[in-house]
Amino acid sequence: MGAATPVVELKQITKRFPGIVANDSISLQLHKGEIHALLGENGAGKSTLMNIVFGLYQPDEGSIEVNGKPVLIDSPNKAIELGIGMVHQHFKLVQPFTVAENIILGSEPRKGLGINYKKAVAEVTRLSEMYGLQVNPNAKIEDISVGMQQRVEILKTLYRGAEILIFDEPTAVLTPQEITELLVIMKKLVAEGKSIILITHKLKEIMEISDKVTIIRRGKVIDTVKTSETSPNDLAAKMVGREVTFKVDKKQAEPKEVVLDIQNLTSKNQDHIAVLDQLNLKVRAGEIVGIAGVDGNGQSELIEAITGLRKVDSGSIKLNGKEIKNQTPRKISESGVGHIPEDRHKHGLVLDFSVSENMVLESYYKEPFSKKGFLDFKEIDKHTVKLVEAFDVRTPSIDTKSRALSGGNQQKAIIAREVNKNPDLLIAAQPTRGLDVGAIEFVQKQLIAQRDQGKAVLLISFELDEIMNVSDRIAVIYEGHIVGEVLPEETNDQELGLMMAGSMKKRGAAGE
Incomplete structure (x- = not known):
């Protein structure tokens, strides 16, 4: 193809939010008929960048060109006009409407004063057949599977004339079969001349489907490579970064009796997909077990199941030998569970x-x-x-409303409360998310102090550094299942990255 003009070119896009540079001078070129993957950890800035391309945000600096011409994309309508469509991670569909009604919503074919529904159905059918989407235009959204709903989202963009499609984590919500089908559809779209940007952190899919990969870490472009010239190991290293933060001081763990014993835990969502699938996990007194995994593989559901916020379909959750599954949150809390929740505002x-x-x-x-x-x-x-005083919570007074505290101090307050309950099991979910270095260190020390007092600690974090530094044993979760366990001193980012992406299983040797 040589030096053909890119269909979309981002030039040094910078976007700041209070206290963070989400995108730091990012440049990227998408060429016609290619699938360009955007790879990065949670919070690396992938979605922000695509929201800029789709007109939901404005860049603070930098420019965008479409087919070689500078453009100002100040709204999603402008993006659609320019032939850019976005398939969002959380579908934006009207449940009681039919597939066809959802697809034409906002750009209905007219017939006098009414809507030419027949024409709409014919057009939806034509597009559906052309791209192998196989959706029934007359089915109601509430009656079709998640995978089908996603196809409706894709059709919505095609119906509006999109030549450039952005897919935001499109496989996060799909079953393995649906993922295979989606990849076939994406290949068909580019074969027909469309161009795709794919946001993902699943290495397997990138290797299988993309032509190029741009890796971003903490808002900066680390590299852009041809997929044929790279490997999963290579990408994992670039995505996670070589440098590891300061090591946490801690002595060797001395695990004792099993405090939390989870066996064959299964929990389904309303679409009857198992979000926890025969999951097994043990946490002993005096150890920190870290759960490593890419966001959306069942971490939140696991915590909800243990703390009584989610119904369990089968399997068992025992605390000190007693069954606690499907009990009330208060009862579980009183039987000795402390919980530092991942969303401190909603649940903390x-x-x-x-x-x-x-x-x-x-x-x-x-x-x-x-x-x-x-x-x-x-x-x-x-x-x-x-x-x-004990937890160094910085607050003007104890009567101050909690919303006035900084994130770090809110987190310290929650930890103070949960640790003070003296629980047998302390669950820490994303305990340092959004905190500065000083607060992070404080929180991690508290977790280790709990362990040293003989408590069982379950740590869930998307920060691999934190998992590697703080855990005594690491369990990797993928698609609602623990796919393996490793010891931090015997593994590395590469191996963990591959296990987290589901492209490698590890014997469950550690902690058995």
Whole structure:
């Protein structure tokens, strides 16, 4: 093809949000008829960049050219006008409407004052057959599978004349069969002259389907390579980065009895897809087990199942030998489970409550905080002052509303509360997400201190450095299943990256 003009060219795109440079001078070229993969960890800036191309955000610096001409994409409608379509990770479909109604929504073919529905159905059928999409135009969205809904999203972009398609993590929600079918559809789209940008962190899919890969890490382009000239190992190294943060000081773990014992745990979502699939995991007293995995492989569902926020279909979850599955969150909390939730705003704190009130969210109904049904605010405040000092929570006062605290201090407050419950099992989900280096170090030390006091700690994190540094044993989760266990000192980023991408199974030797 030589020096053909790219269909889309990004030139030094920079986008800042408060406290973070999401995209740092990113340049990228997409050529006609190619699949260009955008690879990077969570928070690397992939989606931000594509939201700029689709007109949802404006860049602070840099420019975009479409077919060699500079363009200003100030809204999704402008992007669509320029022939750019986006298949979002979370579908934007109207459930009670039919497939055809969803596809034409907003650009309906007219017949006098009405909508020419027959024409719409004919056009949808034609596109569906041309690209091998096989959708029934008259089916209602609420009655079709997730994979079919995604095809409707693809048809929506084609119906609007898209020549350039952006796929944002398109396989995250699909079954293995649907993934295979989607890759066939994507190949067919480029064979027909469309061009595709694929956002993903699954190495297997990149190797199978893309022509080129641009790797971004922390908002910067690390490299752009031809897929035929690279390997999964190579990509894993570039995606995760060589440099490892400071090592955490800790002595060798001395694991004792099993505290958490999960066997054949299965939980299905409303589409009857197993989001947890025969999952097995043990965590012993005095050890930190880290769960490594790419986002969306069942981590959140696993935590929800253990803490009573999610119904379990089969299998067992035992805490100190007692079955706790499908019990109420309060009962599970009282049997000895502490939980630092991944979404500190949604599940960790009541933002409009004071720091003091948040410190007793799970114990306000017990002595000494409650006497004969009345809250004893003196006791609650005394307790809070003690925790705020011990955990270095920086707050103007204990009566300050929690929403006024910085993210790091909100996190410290949650950790103070959960650790103070003296749980047998402490679950820490993304405990350092969005925190600065000082707060990260503090949080990691707290987890190790819990371990040293003989507690069982389950750590879920997308930061591989954190998993490698803090865990005593690493379990890799992929598609709702633990695919292997490794010891941090016997593995490396490459091996973990491959296991996380599902392209390598490891014997479950560690911790058996």
